[in-house]
Amino acid sequence: MKGRQPAEFEGALLEDIPDIEGRAGELIDRLIAAVNSPQGSDWYEVAWSLVFAIGGEQLLGTEPDTGREPVPGSVGEELRRIHDVASRDEYFQMIGAQLMELTGSGLREDVLIRALRDELTRGIGNFVYTEEANSRRERTRENLEEWSTQADMIATYRGELAKYDSSASSSSDEEIAADLRSLAERFGPVPLETELGSWLRLDRWNERATRWLSDGTIDDWFDRYGERMIRDATGRPL
Secondary structure, eight states: OOOOOOEEETTEEEOOOOOOOOOTTHHHHHHHHHHSOSSTTHHHHHHHHHHHHHOOHHHHTEEEOOSSOOOTTSHHHHHHHHSEEEOHHHHHHHHHHHHHHHHHTTOOHHHHHHHHHHHHHHHHHTTSOOHHHHHHHHHHHHHHHHHTTOHHHHHHHHHHHHTTOGGGGGOOHHHHHHHHHHHHHTTSOOOHHHHHHHHHHHHHHHHHHHHHHOHHHHHHHHHHHHHHHHHHHHSOOO
16 A cells, blocks of 8 residues: 655645545555655654554565665665665555554554554654653663673574574674674764754654644544445445
């Protein structure tokens, strides 16, 4: 399932947000449209949090093509090496398919999408550099550095990598430890520009989530969806 693509003109976001109809999959479309922002790398950052929340073997084994080559020796380069790479459109189609699979198993669409909207808000907020968030980052950095010295954690991390890259099974302890230390560097001090950018990204997400998936919108969808189900079951208009 492919989310509706927003348009951008002279820096202003011009999005045609349709009225709610109560169709199955409609809230999924809206979530994808909200996540797939045209502003910078917002779509990638938010989609990462979404995929982390919904899982799926194919999604977890895929990295989207951002249009930019990762920095040599970076975690991003390693992720590209051990994952399949999909275009941005393909990636969001895969997200849509995973969401449809979840609702197809009996999970109510409005419950799923409301929970994911709130989880994304929380998750993106975790990357805003407040004192509490910085303390969590420091704990994560310390844990990763400590794990890089522990044989059992090295073995566990090697096993996780091997799920997506079979060659990781033959990586030495020293190579895995270096990967963990490299990952720890991502949780070090951040420049002021990055700190300000994280606040702006959260503001932009909150604005998009409100426009596409407010509580009123989700409630309206549920009412209309219920009406459709009754009408289809009885053959009578409400």
